[in-house]
Amino acid sequence: MTQPTTSTEPHALIVKPSPDAIKTAAELLGSGQLVALPTETVYGLGADACNNDAVKGIYDAKGRPSHNPLICHVTGKEMAAAYVNIPPLAEKLMDHFWPGPFTIVLKRKNSPLAERVTAGLETLAVRCPGQADTLAVITALGRPIAAPSANPSGKLSPTAAEHVAEGLGHKVALILDGGPSPVGIESTIVSVKGDHVTVLRPGSITSDQILAVTGAVPIQRNAQSQINAPGQLSSHYAPNAAVRLNVTHHKSGEVMIGFGSVEGDFNLSANGDLDEAAEKLFATMRLADEKAAGGTIAIAPIPEHGVGIAINDRLIRAAAPRDP
Numbered sequence: 134m135t136q137p138t139t140s141t142e143p144h145a146l147i148v149k150p151s152p153d154a155i156k157t158a159a160e161l162l163g164s165g166q167l168v169a170l171p172t173e174t175v176y177g178l179g180a181d182a183c184n185n186d187a188v189k190g191i192y193d194a195k196g197r198p199s200h201n202p203l204i205c206h207v208t209g210k211e212m213a214a215a216y217v218n219i220p221p222l223a224e225k226l227m228d229h230f231w232p233g234p235f236t237i238v239l240k241r242k243n244s245p246l247a248e249r250v251t252a253g254l255e256t257l258a259v260r261c262p263g264q265a266d267t268l269a270v271i272t273a274l275g276r277p278i279a280a281p282s283a284n285p286s287g288k289l290s291p292t293a294a295e296h297v298a299e300g301l302g303h304k305v306a307l308i309l310d311g312g313p314s315p316v317g318i319e320s321t322i323v324s325v326k327g328d329h330v331t332v333l334r335p336g337s338i339t340s341d342q343i344l345a346v347t348g349a350v351p352i353q354r355n356a357q358s359q360i361n362a363p364g365q366l367s368s369h370y371a372p373n374a375a376v377r378l379n380v381t382h383h384k385s386g387e388v389m390i391g392f393g394s395v396e397g398d399f400n401l402s403a404n405g406d407l408d409e410a411a412e413k414l415f416a417t418m419r420l421a422d423e424k425a426a427g428g429t430i431a432i433a434p435i436p437e438h439g440v441g442i443a444i445n446d447r448l449i450r451a452a453a454p455r456d457p
């Protein structure tokens with residue numbers, strides 16, 4: 134446990150998972166406080182999903198627009214069933230991909246869920262994360278945990294406890310430190326209506342995998358097609374530096390993030406392994422951002438297949454024009 138020593142350091146307590154830490158995290162959530170939790174994708178900024186004031190705290194802490202709904206993290210299908218209607222196709226997806234980096238948007242039911250979680254929508258996004266300690270916190274709380282990525286709105290997502298402390302440290306009661314997030318990019322989000330699956334945000338679970346499980350060809354919606362989910366604002370995942378994509382020869386002064394044989398100051402995967410690149414993406418962009426000191430980050434081409442589609446989705450948003 135690290136205790137802050139000066140007022141300039143992050144204020145949050147960072148604790149390693151233990152039965153005591155899990156109990157404390159659940160108690161803090163139950164009393165309306167915010168707790169950052171590890172997941173296999175990125176760290177989440179959690180609040181009791183049935184406490185409207187606590188959920189408001191998430192929007193305030195992140196500076197998140199109130200029209201951008203949150204994902205509810207559940208222990209599984211049974212908990213989800215109290216909050217959403219689960220048609221057979223969605224059940225198939227849950228059985229196959231849960232726990233895991235997979236979020237399903239479904240029609241919400243009447244339930245004690247806080248109004249603010251869904252930002253007025255008739256649908257709710259549910260996900261069962263594949264991180265045992267975080268599942269234990271949800272079980273101990275006994276209700277879903279609403280959690281967006283634990284970063285200030287629009288900034289790089291956190292894949293380590295220290296990233297959360299840097300961005301939001303003074304705004305959370307506790308950070309549960311589960312180590313680096315092994316997947317590294319946010320969950321695949323699909324919406325399921327009748328026989329149709331639409332991919333709202335690509336992730337490490339690919340359309341081919343969804344097709345293999347359901348037999349339904351998923352409809353694609355990503356940065357290349359259109360901005361769709363309410364929160365899929367054009368500029369997102371933005372470092373302070375400018376970002377230039379598909380670079381094989383960087384200009385002098387640019388900080389280069391390589392991939393495969395395209396070398397750089399950093400390399401997402403010298404072997405050209407897309408899973409490794411996803412895992413390292415946000416942490417590498419943080420390091421590159423520090424080195425670039427307000428200049429430009431150049432990034433090598435990433436192949437547009439498999440999890441590369443999700444990586445490119447994040448990169449396109451990172452490079453998108455910023456609001457003045």
Ligand code: TXA
Pocket residue numbers: 172174175176177178201202203204234236238251254256257258260262280281282283318319320322333362363364365
């Ligand atoms: O991997 C993840 O999904 C992480 C971890 C913490 O679970 N969470 C995450 O949350 O990435 P967030 O808030 O950063 O991104 C959730 C996205 C937003 O773009 C939001 O607009 C969309 O999900 N979303 C949430 N509820 C929705 C709904 N009912 N319909 C459509 N999109 C929804």
Ligand code: MG
Pocket residue numbers: 281282290
């Ligand atoms: Mg996010």
